[in-house]
Amino acid sequence: MVLKLFGSPQSKPTLRVAHILKEKQVPFEFIVIDSSAKEHKSPEYLKKQPFGQIPYTDDDGFILFETRAICKYVAAKWRDQGSPLLPDHNDLKATALFDQALSIEYSNFDPIVIEILMEKMYKAKFLGQEPDQAKLAASMEKLGGKLEGYEAILSKQKYLAGDNVTLADLFHLALGSMLAEVADIQLLSDKTKYPNVARWWADISSRSAWLEVQNGI
């Protein structure tokens, strides 16, 4: 049975999963969840995703949520097709460096980008509120600090876990792309300030599978 992805075309996390499915050349059925109708808060939905969040996957009865966990599962199950995106699972240190890189994205990038997008986009669009300029400035400073860390890593190796691209790099795309798209923040492409970050960002954001899902899942 074909893997089913339950999500929303406007949801960046859904896009993250769709992207990796394309990278791994895994066919899937996309079932749209109507978030405006609060479908994802119904008791039926909570049986599948107990936090009432989008997306989740159903792989022949095996239910999984949390996009990064889904993507890791997909990459491991279909290890032998599409782009590798994982380290050699028999290599303890390579695996550890991959987990480290995954965690860097989750703890040092994602929360700060969310803070910025909250001020620059979410508040105005969904809450009709003005951005808190002080908060925004603080978050931007934090992001700058983190990108210095990224620059240090990427000046020594091609990608975050080593010299091969992995899920850790690609997980940055879903929210990172919004910085330029909706918030007009070009830090990730700033060749003067962060030349290696810019090199890395240009590389991952030009992947054909990513460009494909950006046009629609």
Place this chain on the structure above:
Amino acid sequence: MTLKVYGVLQATFTQRVLVVLKEKNVSYEFITVDWAGKTHKAPSYLLNHPFGQFPYIDDDGFILYESIAIMKYIALKYRDQGAPLLPDPGDLKATALMEQACSVEASNFNPFTTPIVIEKYGKPIRGVEPDEEVVKECVLGLDSKLDGYELILAKQRYLAGDSITIADLAHLPTGTIISRVGVTLLEDFTKRPNVTRWWREIYTRPSWQEVVASADAKI
């Protein structure tokens, strides 16, 4: 060479690493990072940890940071001693469920508990007033997320299945501190009996009690 842990005994992410080391009976040397003296922002420190954070480990020259990555590395390297803490790496589905549980902690627990820790524990240490609005918001947020935990834990003993994993242990440091500063959500038996059962089980593990005792002793 003995594994070295660089961190702070009272710091939540350091404690995650320590509880796993104790579960796996791995000997280690603990080196305290002088956070007040900003050691972790010095150029020499940044060579090992580019984000200037703690903890990190040095395992005979192999440097690793990000607490969850360190927990997993130790659990994998010392598979054959102490509690398993991970499913069989060859079991794709069990591994996926553990990764899901780790991600649940990072998405639905830590974003609410860490700010409470910062406001009610970290700030007082530095003589700064806590922002009670932030605390209130986070308590409300956590309360709602724990409904999801209750649903999961009503069906199975731990977050990834019926065996304890690093995903459960990851909750201990911030969960312990929020309980100490008066947030009793994890032990509201009437509201969430399964969360309470789970929390008490992981909290009372000897490994965690040892970590707490070391943290308390040094204050």
